[in-house]
Amino acid sequence: MIKMIFFIFVLITLLPAAYSAHYIVGKVSPANDTTSPNGRIIVLWNPANGMSDNLTDTVGPSGNSGVSNTYMIDCELLQTPCKVGDKLNLTLIDDGTGHVATSPVQVQVTGAGFNIAPNISMNSPPNVTNISVDDIFQNPADEIDLTPANTTSVICSAIITDPDGIGQLSEYNSSFYSLNSSFFSDADDNNLHYTNSSCAVNTSYGGPTEASINCTFNVWYYANAESWACTIKAKDVFNTSSNSTDSTKINALLALGA
Numbered sequence: 001m002i003k004m005i006f007f008i009f010v011l012i013t014l015l016p017a018a019y020s021a022h023y024i025v026g027k028v029s030p031a032n033d034t035t036s037p038n039g040r041i042i043v044l045w046n047p048a049n050g051m052s053d054n055l056t057d058t059v060g061p062s063g064n065s066g067v068s069n070t071y072m073i074d075c076e077l078l079q080t081p082c083k084v085g086d087k088l089n090l091t092l093i094d095d096g097t098g099h100v101a102t103s104p105v106q107v108q109v110t111g112a113g114f115n116i117a118p119n120i121s122m123n124s125p126p127n128v129t130n131i132s133v134d135d136i137f138q139n140p141a142d143e144i145d146l147t148p149a150n151t152t153s154v155i156c157s158a159i160i161t162d163p164d165g166i167g168q169l170s171e172y173n174s175s176f177y178s179l180n181s182s183f184f185s186d187a188d189d190n191n192l193h194y195t196n197s198s199c200a201v202n203t204s205y206g207g208p209t210e211a212s213i214n215c216t217f218n219v220w221y222y223a224n225a226e227s228w229a230c231t232i233k234a235k236d237v238f239n240t241s242s243n244s245t246d247s248t249k250i251n252a253l254l255a256l257g258a
Contacts, residue, residue, distance in 0.1 A: 021076055022074065022076050022109060022114065022115075023072050023073065023113075023114040023115075024072070024073045024090070024109075024115055024117055025065065025070065025071070025073075025115070025116055026042075026070070026071055026090065026116060026117030026118070026119065026120065027069050027070050027119050027120070028059050028092065028119070028120045028121075029069070029119055029121050029122060030122065031123065031124040032124045032164050033163040035122065035124065036060075036069070037059045037060065037069055037099075038060030038068055039058060039059065039062060040059050040060075040093070040095060040099070041056050041058060042056060042057050042059055042071045042091070042093070042120075043056045043090065043091060043092075043093050044056070044057075044073045044075060044078075044089070045078075046075075046082065046087075047087070047089050048087075049078075049079075053078055053080055054078075055074070055075065055077055055078060056073075057071045057072060057073045059071045059092075073090075075109065083109065084109055084111050085108070085109060086108070086109045087107070087108050089105070089106050090106075090107070091104040091105070097125070098123065098124075098238075098240030098242075099123060099125065100122070100123050100238050100240065101120050101121065101123070102122070102123050102238065105117050106118075123236070123238045123240060124163035124164050125162075125241070126168075126169060126236050126240070126241065127161045128158050128159070128160055128232050128233070128234055128243055129158065129160075129161065130157075130158055130159045131156065131157070131158035131230070131232055131244040131245065131246045132157055132246050133155070133228075133229075133230035133246045133247070133248050134155065134248060135152055135153065136153055136155065142248045142249060143251055144219070144248055144250045144251065145253075146219065146220075146221045146223065146225075146250065146253045147221055150220075151220055152219050152221070153216055153219075154176055154217045154218075154219050154248075155214060155215070155216050155217075156174055156176060156214070156215045156216075156230035156232060156246070157212065157214045158212075158232045159205070159210060159211070159213075160172070160211045160232075160234045162209055162234075162236060163209055164209075164236070165208055166208060166209060166210065168236045168238075169235070169236050169237075170237045171234070171235040171241075172197075172201055172233070173196065174195070174199055174213075174215035174231065174232045174233070175193065175194065175195050175196075175230070176193075176196075176215075176217040176219070176229070176230045177192060177193040177194070177229060178191075178192035178193065178226055178227070178228055179226070179228060179247065180224070180227060181226075184231045184233075184243075190220045190223065191220075191224055192224050194217040194218075194219060196215040196217060199214060199232070200213070200214045202214075213232060215232060217230075219250070221253055222253075223250055224250065225250050225251060225252040225253065226249070226250060228248055228249070228250055229245050229246065229247045230246055230248070231243050232244060
């Protein structure tokens with residue numbers, strides 16, 4: 001905090017005397033997956049005036065502050081300039097990577113000439129790895145043999161990690177579908193698409209940032225004999241998600257005896 005105040009003091013003393021400014025300065029912490037906030041865009045607005053009246057800055061050396069993990073915005077440059085007593089909101093603009101702010105922060109404008117905003121924390125998106133799909137028989141691998149006049153259990157499994165903790169995950173789902181005739185998000189059809197939104201998740205697997213997931217599909221004997229894929233998707237409480245896919249082959253059913 002002392003270093004931050006000293007930095008602002010030096011900056012203000014270097015500005016021309018006639019230049020009026022009220023700087024809002026703050027830091028964005030690196031994500032738990034070690035992703036740096038540098039180069040990401042921070043936005044400031046007065047909620048009393050609406051978000052359409054906003055200012056932005058680039059976090060880090062390429063922004064106004066010139067300092068890693070730090071931003072600096074002159075709130076007097078708002079269309080409705082800030083004044084003492086205003087409460088201003090700040091957050092990261094979603095860049096599509098899942099590294100969003102865990103929550104906006106708010107700072108109140110004082111008569112000090114500058115204000116230091118609370119630190120912003122950055123989310124780490126979940127990650128789905130080690131995915132595999134097969135029937136209950138180990139041999140032959142990556143081939144599924146259907147059961148005449150019945151269903152066959154197809155199991156899709158994976159490891160889900162979230163550097164912020166497995167407790168941050170809010171939703172899991174999986175689809176098993178024909179690669180030639182369907183897609184992950186299509187409606188279910190016993191010939192070519194199956195969905196499981198109640199997969200078994202073991203949060204005791206590994207450490208506090210890992211869970212294992214198993215999704216079972218009961219595939220009918222008349223499902224298309226061709227290449228299939230399983231995709232598992234995990235979403236966290238900040239609506240950021242990750243998915244992974246593995247493929248297999250459904251063999252042609254040669255005998256249809258009951």
